[in-house]
Amino acid sequence: MNSEHICDISLAITGSGGAGSITAGELLLSLAGKNSCFGMMRRSFGPQIRGGEAAALIRISHRAVECMNDSFDLLLALDWNNADRFAEEIALRPDSLIIADPAAGDIPEAFQELGVEIIEVPMKALAKDITAGRPNMVALGLLSHWLGFCSDEAGKLIDQVFGRKGEEVTGGSRAAFTAGFTEPLIVAAREARPRPERGDPGNRGTRWHFNGNQGCGLGAIRGGIRFAAAYPITPASDLLEWLSPRLEQLGGSLVQAEDELASINMVIGASFGGVPSMTATSGPGLALMTEAMGLAVASETPAVVVNVMRGGPSTGIPTKSEQVDLNMAVYGLHGDAPHLVLGALDHADCILTTEWAVRLAEALQTVAIVLTDQNLAQSTVLIPEPKYELPEIPARVIAQPTDGYQRYEITDSGVSPMAIPGTASSTYVADGLEHTESGKPSTAAADHLAQLEKRSRKIQSFDFGGHWADIRGVGQTAILTWGSSSAVAREAGARLRAAGHEVKVIALRLLLPASPEKLAGELENVSRILIVEQSHSKQFHHYLRAFYDFEADTRTLARPGPLPITPAEIVEKIENWS
Amino acid sequence: MNSEHICDISLAITGSGGAGSITAGELLLSLAGKNSCFGMMRRSFGPQIRGGEAAALIRISHRAVECMNDSFDLLLALDWNNADRFAEEIALRPDSLIIADPAAGDIPEAFQELGVEIIEVPMKALAKDITAGRPNMVALGLLSHWLGFCSDEAGKLIDQVFGRKGEEVTGGSRAAFTAGFTEPLIVAAREARPRPERGDPGNRGTRWHFNGNQGCGLGAIRGGIRFAAAYPITPASDLLEWLSPRLEQLGGSLVQAEDELASINMVIGASFGGVPSMTATSGPGLALMTEAMGLAVASETPAVVVNVMRGGPSTGIPTKSEQVDLNMAVYGLHGDAPHLVLGALDHADCILTTEWAVRLAEALQTVAIVLTDQNLAQSTVLIPEPKYELPEIPARVIAQPTDGYQRYEITDSGVSPMAIPGTASSTYVADGLEHTESGKPSTAAADHLAQLEKRSRKIQSFDFGGHWADIRGVGQTAILTWGSSSAVAREAGARLRAAGHEVKVIALRLLLPASPEKLAGELENVSRILIVEQSHSKQFHHYLRAFYDFEADTRTLARPGPLPITPAEIVEKIENWS
Amino acid sequence: MDQAAQQIALTPKDFKSALKPVWCPGCGDFAVLNAITKALAFMGLPREEVALISGIGCSSRIAAYTSVYGFHGVHGRALALASGLKAARGDLTVLVAGGDGDGLSIGGNHFIHACRRNMDMTYIIMDNEVYGMTKGQASPTTAPDWADSKLTPHGTGIRPFQPAGLALTAGASFIARGFTGDPNGLAKILVAAIGHKGFSFVQALSPCPTFRPEQMLWKHHVKAFDQEISSNPVEAAQRIQADDGMSTGIIYQNERPVFRPGTGVDNGMGSIESEFTI
Amino acid sequence: MDQAAQQIALTPKDFKSALKPVWCPGCGDFAVLNAITKALAFMGLPREEVALISGIGCSSRIAAYTSVYGFHGVHGRALALASGLKAARGDLTVLVAGGDGDGLSIGGNHFIHACRRNMDMTYIIMDNEVYGMTKGQASPTTAPDWADSKLTPHGTGIRPFQPAGLALTAGASFIARGFTGDPNGLAKILVAAIGHKGFSFVQALSPCPTFRPEQMLWKHHVKAFDQEISSNPVEAAQRIQADDGMSTGIIYQNERPVFRPGTGVDNGMGSIESEFTI
Numbered sequence A, B: 001m002n003s004e005h006i007c008d009i010s011l012a013i014t015g016s017g018g019a020g021s022i023t024a025g026e027l028l029l030s031l032a033g034k035n036s037c038f039g040m041m042r043r044s045f046g047p048q049i050r051g052g053e054a055a056a057l058i059r060i061s062h063r064a065v066e067c068m069n070d071s072f073d074l075l076l077a078l079d080w081n082n083a084d085r086f087a088e089e090i091a092l093r094p095d096s097l098i099i100a101d102p103a104a105g106d107i108p109e110a111f112q113e114l115g116v117e118i119i120e121v122p123m124k125a126l127a128k129d130i131t132a133g134r135p136n137m138v139a140l141g142l143l144s145h146w147l148g149f150c151s152d153e154a155g156k157l158i159d160q161v162f163g164r165k166g167e168e169v170t171g172g173s174r175a176a177f178t179a180g181f182t183e184p185l186i187v188a189a190r191e192a193r194p195r196p197e198r199g200d201p202g203n204r205g206t207r208w209h210f211n212g213n214q215g216c217g218l219g220a221i222r223g224g225i226r227f228a229a230a231y232p233i234t235p236a237s238d239l240l241e242w243l244s245p246r247l248e249q250l251g252g253s254l255v256q257a258e259d260e261l262a263s264i265n266m267v268i269g270a271s272f273g274g275v276p277s278m279t280a281t282s283g284p285g286l287a288l289m290t291e292a293m294g295l296a297v298a299s300e301t302p303a304v305v306v307n308v309m310r311g312g313p314s315t316g317i318p319t320k321s322e323q324v325d326l327n328m329a330v331y332g333l334h335g336d337a338p339h340l341v342l343g344a345l346d347h348a349d350c351i352l353t354t355e356w357a358v359r360l361a362e363a364l365q366t367v368a369i370v371l372t373d374q375n376l377a378q379s380t381v382l383i384p385e386p387k388y389e390l391p392e393i394p395a396r397v398i399a400q401p402t403d404g405y406q407r408y409e410i411t412d413s414g415v416s417p418m419a420i421p422g423t424a425s426s427t428y429v430a431d432g433l434e435h436t437e438s439g440k441p442s443t444a445a446a447d448h449l450a451q452l453e454k455r456s457r458k459i460q461s462f463d464f465g466g467h468w469a470d471i472r473g474v475g476q477t478a479i480l481t482w483g484s485s486s487a488v489a490r491e492a493g494a495r496l497r498a499a500g501h502e503v504k505v506i507a508l509r510l511l512l513p514a515s516p517e518k519l520a521g522e523l524e525n526v527s528r529i530l531i532v533e534q535s536h537s538k539q540f541h542h543y544l545r546a547f548y549d550f551e552a553d554t555r556t557l558a559r560p561g562p563l564p565i566t567p568a569e570i571v572e573k574i575e576n577w578s
Numbered sequence C, D: 001m002d003q004a005a006q007q008i009a010l011t012p013k014d015f016k017s018a019l020k021p022v023w024c025p026g027c028g029d030f031a032v033l034n035a036i037t038k039a040l041a042f043m044g045l046p047r048e049e050v051a052l053i054s055g056i057g058c059s060s061r062i063a064a065y066t067s068v069y070g071f072h073g074v075h076g077r078a079l080a081l082a083s084g085l086k087a088a089r090g091d092l093t094v095l096v097a098g099g100d101g102d103g104l105s106i107g108g109n110h111f112i113h114a115c116r117r118n119m120d121m122t123y124i125i126m127d128n129e130v131y132g133m134t135k136g137q138a139s140p141t142t143a144p145d146w147a148d149s150k151l152t153p154h155g156t157g158i159r160p161f162q163p164a165g166l167a168l169t170a171g172a173s174f175i176a177r178g179f180t181g182d183p184n185g186l187a188k189i190l191v192a193a194i195g196h197k198g199f200s201f202v203q204a205l206s207p208c209p210t211f212r213p214e215q216m217l218w219k220h221h222v223k224a225f226d227q228e229i230s231s232n233p234v235e236a237a238q239r240i241q242a243d244d245g246m247s248t249g250i251i252y253q254n255e256r257p258v259f260r261p262g263t264g265v266d267n268g269m270g271s272i273e274s275e276f277t278i
């Protein structure tokens, strides 16, 4: 095992349906938390709806990590049924290790070819001897020993998790864990290797454990969302499911709609009623929402849409990640329809960005689309409690009762005070037809221009402050990226710096409106720019070209999903610039 | 009246509902055709659904014209009811002329301010004396005299048009016409002015009289469309209405769908069945179609969508024109979804571009969006018979019965032979999920990449020939534009050339894929570029930036609708470059 | 005069806005507007506590002609917009109005789902059996042999929907039909519909003299249902089927649980944030 | 053997593709697949003259498991896709299949309009009263008190649709219900449905053991309708209302004009181009 990874280990647990690889993975990540580590976990499933093979892809480290590593140090296979399905997701190196059950048969060719060292542990047989013992708990024991985790903590965790299932299950799980933890084959193999340098113990402060969807949910309610409308779609469903009881707890509600056309219109209706409102969806659903998003823009009704990107086009690869709805989010509305597009950069940033988006949508009375992706949404992290500060953002400007109220009044800021139903004497009719200041439909050129300018100005002239991008490091080389590629780029940046390169990593959080002056400022002394994105057609690159000027030598690292971009790919591209 | 306009006169006829201004305008344009002229006519209506005030905006010229002129030489008002509604559309000059009925009361301030000469003709009173005589026919007579048209031709036309309504109506119309034609006030006023130089008589060849919607319809059926699905929307409805009986005549059919989601999916279904298929819509409808257009892209099913742009955003200004669905057409699909976007440049070009689009969609098994706008769609022209030649384009590649047929086979061209239901032994399942060559759903990175590349390559590597743009003139100054602004830019180009400027007018017909090398070639010696478009947010400009490099001094003339951009605006921008 | 008394004193005219309708002379929609404003005045509802939501179409323009809160949304989505508003603002009286195309063609899905969901709101379809706004195409209530649209030159050849029947099967808890030739009758129906707890559906036969001039004869065919309001869905279904679609009155009313999401009680964020910590 | 004889010799297995279904063990959808392939084999239809169109959902995956022409479209639009196909290719036998979410939630509008339009095709809703593919949310046929979805933790509180009733009111001319526990019975129903001239609707009760394990008890509740096929819509409506939704058999059949656009006769372009000249 590569010593540079000793305090940063990537491991995969695979197994067929029901073998419990995901459960084992989850417990291992929790244990990592209890052992002062940080970590991250992705799940990968075969095509079956349920019960097919599954892989837990885990990274455990002594520092907070925000993306997966390039390759895996260790693969534990509960069995080999269809495990080759995961071969491309679990890149092993010649110095990686495989732990497998000899009873599971031959190791698939895809893994064998590498000449990786294999430790055979009869997990099934060990479990069989234990009442209610399961091989995945043996595996958890093996891995916990390998990682040097505390077995007491593991016991407590098992009690906590399986407690409800009764004595037998809990006891069996504990026993199976111990069988693995103390298995001589592993103990010996471990001893034969350099003990992992535990290095500095991780930050002992509070750790947060959540996935990107939950992060967005939290950001949304922090921002003030109290109504949501929902139509399920992978990988956004669990964000909606997370919101439902929590909105209710906060005195709000979530309504399951008949389709996305309904859900976005419900959001607009609720927001017209004065309640900050949102929905969440993914590409195909966002496509169905663009017409109504135009209505929200034209009628100046705040609305937030979290779009969790997945592989496209069309139904594409719903369970995998890609950064390919940028085009639609930025340009997908008909007519000249200025709105906001934000992209969350990592798990913690899902909270910040969504809260910011809600506040901006409310302040600017427009649509804010938050882009995340399956990578962020459905992987969990174990990180220090995220802290952030948002700039002051005014709340929705509410009209006080006035006679002669003009809903679409031309104001300096471009924001027209909004009357909320219930307010006496300020009744008005919101309209998607072009209108005068009072809201009367109008086809006059002057009214159209005035309202177009107002809707554009309120966004263009707003001071978005320093949150438009997240910038790390300095140097003449810049990596310019967005979304979930940002964490990868940051890790690449750190590695490049460690190797003596001066690299600046710029991740755009605010995509629309664009911030050309701010970026130009950041690029002043930059001579090389690498644009990184997970899209075959280079959507981000074309977006940048449309709104920004680049003088430096600009190149792209763009490729489609489903495999995430790795830090190594970025490092290589920079190192072999020439 | 300005002598430079003598052979190119712009006139407007306004009146309240039922006054017959549109009928008079239509007859005048027909008469122009019979008098060896060319021309164009737009209609403008007040907000009432029916029966409100209406204006016929007409340009008559001895050469073919493709856009309206900057201002109007003559305004004939049948009455002044709400005529100020049209004031901004009917720009008069101090040397313009107004013909009005003294019985109609005071001339609205908007028109009075200019100090325009006014001829008062008691049209109502003249008509009153004639059984079944109507003031609008008096007006037709006045204007025909003014234009030097042949009164015999007018009589024949009246017989032809009103014949069905019986003797009384026909006779009354003829008599009213004559009353106007011979009205001493007009005869005298006309004599007091320089007789219009008739110049070279216009091309005496066959003239075509049609609007842009009809042009698209003709192009579509020439291209082979035999099925259409329809959901009405202004200003695309009359294209669909035009198609319905004609498709039936050609052995095809049109189905009225319940909504746009249905219409686009019907199109895809029919095309899957082997029948070239299309629909037509406008912004809000296109928004509802993007999800299914992604399906057509992913499943590689040819589909054509004509989108007639109107004022946006949202419901916007449905009856007026704007070039603001470019963003959505180019970028509106989720995922990486390469497809075709074409823009028709003028009325004749509606035919060419739509035929081309159908053939390309069929050859490349993808979605082709044709953009036109209300300007083109609902104005009629009287032009020489349009002739054009399209490059050779292969028909849809049909799979012959084969065992082991692979629908999504990787081929050199990127085009995979398509089996049509009914073909034995080549059954397959079209899929919007990512798939292998055989069509089996797949989440594998290699399959995804292979299919993404294929779908992109078939378009990128196709030789689109010389039709990517329409280029007029040479020079160091280029006007770069698209859609209905093209005819305006061409007229501006002609004027600038007449004034001694060397100007090249480049109108992009093929918008996606972009043609960066071809445009770069055209811009080689260009030092100044003016980008012209009718959009507040400069959609075309941003589109160009995203896909093309510009070295010249590049400026924009971009403004929203509803008023069309005029040749004079462009001329001014170039002349005052500095 | 105290405030309540002041509100009761509102006349139908007070519920009209200053805008002049764009409707053609003789359009039935004027009478729907009159009936709504009459009903609201009669019920003594404060203007600011009423919202009228509409889609796109001639009829959908109606929102702008009233003086209550309004939203003129996009085509076919009025019910969804209204459902969101009502979910978030249960205190408001929510009315929805629009055309047969808006409600039964593009909006058909929201129609059946709104009936099923049974939120407390009133939906008025201003049925002229045609798409007026787009210049006269067949709608889902158009007879199959109406051949005056260029889009379907031989007629649609398709059996029309019976909106009341569809509403019943989909779950509406109040169903009525009115006629613009009898605006007082329509206003009375609206009072009952707005008063009903749950989703009330009112089909207002509203002629389009411009594209369906033959509808000017409706006044000779329209008659009152000769039966009492039914609370039995089977009976109501029979009555709707047996009728020629021209009988007016309240057909069906049967209160059932109203959908009201959330409790309105805010228990605070505290426990939510703590879920994230391990 | 001549070609006709060869075709008749096709077995159900010949109508299956080589793909292994992604369905969970015990999923009812396997039986729908079997019933379809049995029906097609029984009817002796050539594979290439049949098209099976579906949307998105576990059930909608079915298209890929047959060996006829297929289109796995987008969520909720299968009927529209199929209607276009049938309009352009009246010669094909068109089947449509998908889930209760696909057909009654997002696809509800196409469902009622397809019933109304009465094109000659067969639509099978594989009803498991849940969204299987997205991991178990309530569908429009879910009981209001089913509280196992995190999206609606207290249940939807909304009355479910009765698909057969909706189909009837919307205009379907053939309505039946089958059960995957009786694949032969379902196959027989499908033979009748495919044979029917017009829009035939078959609700196939198809349990989802993964998200609705309690549906494994359906086999104890399902029974045959004890009445003959009705051709009277009022009678059929009553029968559907009176039933608990668990009776199987053909409920209603009543042939009425089938919608077939166009004549198929090509009279050439000539006169069209000449319209443009003056």
Ligand SMILES: Cc1ncc(C[n+]2csc(CCOP(=O)(O)OP(=O)(O)O)c2C)c(N)n1
Pocket (backbone or CB within 6 Å): B231, B232, B233, B234, B260, B284, B285, B288, B315, C056, C057, C058, C059, C060, C074, C075, C098, C099, C100, C101, C102, C103, C126, C128, C130, C131, C132, C133, C134, C139
């Ligand atoms: C998405 C979309 N599709 C189509 C239209 C065009 N459109 C406007 S109103 C209308 C139908 C109007 O019919 P109806 O709802 O019956 O109202 P009416 O005008 O008859 O009162 C249509 C098709 C639109 N505005 N938006």
Ligand SMILES: Cc1ncc(C[n+]2csc(CCOP(=O)(O)OP(=O)(O)O)c2C)c(N)n1
Pocket (backbone or CB within 6 Å): A231, A232, A233, A234, A260, A284, A285, A288, A315, D056, D057, D058, D059, D060, D074, D075, D098, D099, D100, D101, D102, D103, D126, D128, D130, D131, D132, D133, D134, D139
């Ligand atoms: C536009 C769109 N919205 C949402 C989804 C997500 N989605 C996929 S299948 C499905 C519902 C599946 O339920 P059902 O149709 O009953 O099929 P089942 O899986 O139960 O067989 C949903 C909501 C999608 N693919 N596309």
Ligand code: SF4
Pocket (backbone or CB within 6 Å): B049, B050, C022, C023, C024, C026, C027, C028, C029, C058, C059, C128, C132, C133, C207, C208, C209, C210, C211
């Ligand atoms: S077109 Fe018909 S529905 Fe529309 S306003 Fe005129 S009469 Fe009324």
Ligand code: SF4
Pocket (backbone or CB within 6 Å): A049, A050, D022, D023, D024, D026, D027, D028, D029, D058, D059, D128, D132, D133, D207, D208, D209, D210, D211
């Ligand atoms: S989740 Fe349910 S419906 Fe889907 S395959 Fe599994 S058992 Fe069948």
Ligand SMILES: [Mg+2]
Pocket (backbone or CB within 6 Å): C057, C099, C100, C101, C126, C127, C128, C129, C130, C131, C132, C139
């Ligand atoms: Mg109507």
Ligand SMILES: [Mg+2]
Pocket (backbone or CB within 6 Å): D057, D099, D100, D101, D126, D127, D128, D129, D130, D131, D132, D139
């Ligand atoms: Mg289902």
